[in-house]
Amino acid sequence: MxxxxxxxxxxxxxxxxxxxxxxxxxxxxxxxxxxxxxxxxxxxxxxxxxxxxxxxxxxxxxxxxxxxxxxxxxxxxxxxxxxxxxxxxxxxxxxxxxxxxxxxxxxxxxxxxxxxxxxxxxxxxxxxxxxxxxxxxxxxxxxxxxxxxxxxxxxxxxxxxxxxxxxxxxxxxxxxxxxxxxxxxxxxxxxxxxxxxxxxxxxxxxxxxxxxxxxxxxxxxxxxxxxxxxxxxxxxxxxxxxxxxxxxxxxxxxxxxxxxxxITNMESYFYVCFAFIHRWSYPWTVERFPFKTTKYEYRRGPKYIASSCSLAWSSYIGRCTVLGENTRIDENAVIVHSVIGDNVTIGPNCHIKDSIIWSHSILKSNVRVVGSLIADNVVLNDDCEISEGCIVDSFVVVKAKSHIPHHSRIILREHPYRKETMDERVLLERMGSFNMESNLFDRNEKETTIQDESKHHCIQWQEETHKAEEDDESSIDELEEIERNESEDIAIEEDREAAELGMTPDSLAFKSSSSFSPPTERNLVRQEIKDTFQRALEEQHSPETAVLELNALKLALDVTSSHILRVIFPLLLNKLDVQEGLTQQQVTQQWILFVRHWSGVLIKFCMHSSDGMWLLKYWKEYCERLPNYRKYFSFLVQLLYDCDVLSEDWIIDWVSEEDKLNGQAVLIQQLKPFVDWLLEAEETSSENEDSISSRMEDMNQ
Structure with missing residues (x-):
């Protein structure tokens, strides 16, 4: 060089x-x-x-x-x-x-x-x-x-x-x-x-x-x-x-x-902010940056709290949250997966989730903000609710008990720092001239003017929400969601703690069908794991290298082995093709080579019985959705058993539970001969152990 x-x-x-x-x-x-x-x-x-x-x-x-x-x-x-x-x-x-x-x-x-x-x-x-x-x-x-x-x-x-x-x-x-x-x-x-x-x-x-x-x-x-x-x-x-x-x-x-x-739009802006919190920008991190004068205390989660921040004893700070300098958090306030700027006041009983609040803003009591951006010098009065996907521009004051609907933008008609007041007609024309492909929303035809307690005149646009098309894998997504809720993932536990402090399940859920969905913590983590393992598959990394990369992510993102398993197993299944023109024997030969090659990765992250149960349930759901795979259901279970990914106890216990729910299911019936073989092998092994034990006792006598 x-x-x-x-x-x-x-x-x-x-x-x-x-x-x-x-x-x-x-x-x-x-x-x-x-x-x-x-x-x-x-x-x-x-x-x-x-x-x-x-x-x-x-x-x-x-x-x-x-x-x-x-x-x-x-x-x-x-x-x-x-x-x-x-x-x-x-x-x-x-x-x-x-x-x-x-x-x-x-x-x-x-x-x-x-x-x-x-x-x-x-x-x-x-x-x-x-x-x-x-x-x-x-x-x-x-x-x-x-x-x-x-x-x-x-x-x-x-x-x-x-x-x-x-x-x-x-x-x-x-x-x-x-x-x-x-x-x-x-x-x-x-x-x-x-x-x-x-x-x-x-x-x-x-x-x-x-x-x-x-x-x-x-x-x-x-x-x-x-x-x-x-x-x-x-x-x-x-x-x-x-x-x-x-x-x-x-x-x-x-x-x-x-x-x-x-950064070209609000979605990429949210992504960069939370990627920085997740330490994906290492060696630059929130608490270690060359010119930063604010001293942040790093806490497991991760959480970053400025040394000059004032926290009430009853407040709750969730994962992936940053609290800026001289920020005050009052009693019973709950903040989860959000960035709070410098000199911000969060009043009592406020709930903030998946949001970014810039400096010098004031949120009074009982304010709820979900998945939104609050700019600097904003005042949200008592009992305000800012729904997901909203943007509140600088110096806006929202009156008490206001409900800002989903995907709205609020700006001042007369800005304190503008040299001249902008006419409403000119402002509408300017907003209408946006490049919509790169901007956040499409503006609806309805515009309303808001008069609040602070004499500020605001213009609010309520955005059109577009219903997302249903994903072909919705049933599998639902299954993953159920299993994630049953896992010991730390993020789920902290959300549950937040609920105990007063947040309703509806306010905890963040599901946006609009073009702007600020990425939740769980989605960001899952995407990072998915991209890492997808790259390992495409670039044909060795299983050992893939395990090292995933373990590094496990430590950096503070997630469990179960969490990683729930991301990588669907990716592996997607690589198991049932190609037209191939015989069943040819398909199984390809599967054997592929599964044996990557089995070491699954073994590292399928460590508990709950993991094995989830894996079997996911594979069953996968086959029910894709008929071409049904005849291979029992084969893959046996292959995973032979590769030491699944233990015989996990298989037997899972089939027993499924048998109670729907014993006549085709896939369960397909697996029963293998389960019977496992039970017979277990009995034979037990008899041999008893025989060996009795012979040892005779020898001792």
Missing amino acids: ASYSPSDGDLKAVLFADFFSDKLRPPCTDGTFCEALLPIVNVSLLQYQLEALLQAEVKDCVIICREHIKETLAKFVKTLNFDMNLHFLTNSQWLVAGDAIRELDSRGDWRPQSDFILIFPGAFFTFNLLDVVKEHRARRERSKSWVLTSCFGLRSISSSCDIARLENGQIIQYSYDRKDKIVIPGITTLTEYSSRVEIFSSLEDCGIDICAPEVLVEFRENFDYDNIRDFIRGKIDGGEGELLGNQIYGHILSGSADFACR
Whole structure:
């Protein structure tokens, strides 16, 4: 790997602090607030970005934003005291990001003269950028044709794309936001490439690029480029890459510490916040961060409580919760799986679940908030209820006993920080001009004006809720839910404790059928385990390696072996195909090879009788739903017994229980000959033990 040379000069970065659109509005309705100031667990996104650039040894950074928010950002960065030269590039005439890049090219004093880092708006990342820069420069030393290195994550969160690249990493196809297409259009025409082509589907476009200065020249000469992705598509789709010899490298982030995501909507914002709490962004964690001045106490759960936080003795703090500095929690308040900002007051008997509350907000008594975002300086008066999927913008005061319906947005008609009051008609037109594909909701035709006790006039939109299509695997999902409730999972226990403190079962349940469903703690944990094991299956890891990865997750996420089993077993079943054209003997031979290979993983996590009972019940339900698998029901049970995954006692006890419920069931009848054999073997073993014992007694006499 090439090292830096003096000719390289100081590494520079260009950071977009502005979306140049209304993607995240609200809560970014105020003209002086931008997306770079979004708090990620009580620390602004811009702070994380600048810290990552510092670790990459960046000395100069140009921050690009629209003119009306420059003053706010300039005041904010002065408080950070970063050892970095920061410059603000603004212009009131810009319409798209490409305009800003073209102006940067015209500024000789700030224009990068060597390779530089380009950070898209909303990019959150914790991996080491310096390594990526060094690899890019090493490629540039071999060939100047490598003009761009683009970073992609394996898990798509908000900016999904498909790419095809050659064995040397060169991107030859790029398709943005086409989740319904697994095979990239046009890939069959690439037969002229002699080397192997790799296709990656549903990657996360992290919004992080390493650019050569030639990229700025390309924007100068092509005014139809609105952003850097237009440049990539222009080079690939237009054939300019081959004509001019330009090459674009696709860097795939595959390491366990390579966390990156681009915040483009509220769903991805919630994801990043709770992923940070779950420590998926390690080595950056809530309690260990280079510039953070707030001291957090880490508690098992995980829970992070600032040292200056005041907690009433009767309050309850559940799992995956962060309480900010100088926050006060009053008597009998319950907070579960939520982020509470600095200087927030939570009154008595308040219940907060799956929500994010920004700084300086006040919740008075008996307030309920479920699955919602409460911005800064909000006041929720007594007995308010904020239903799931809601957004309450800054400085809104909600009157007492108000019920905000599901998936509503509330913003002020007259904002304290706006220089001029916005007319309601203009505001409606502005809200109606959202890019709905990347925004949170579709606005309904009904608008209502709310007058509350604080003389603030608010405009509320109630969003249309779309009933989700029923999943073909609903019965299995119900079975998993029942079994999870019966397990010894810590999260379930803590939710039950919360219920004992006054929360009803309905308020504990979080089921959203809308397009915006803030991820619950359980869903996030299950998804992380699922992705890890799915990757092990696809990349053909050894069972030993898979066990190590799952055990690491078990410790990091603080879950049980039973929890992991309930995620990995369905994935294994999905790999057991019943292909047409194969005989039953051929199918069983394939199953034997596959199950024996992965049996070691199941043995590690199927440790208790309750696990074995769940596994048998799940397999039975699976066969009842899929008729093609029914004739293999008994075969797989016997195979799992032979591989020491299931014990004979578990099988016998489970069949006995099922026999009492429905002894005539076809699948139970299919399994009975095997159970009879187990019982006979157990009796024979018992007789042999008695015989041996009697002979030993005779010998002793």
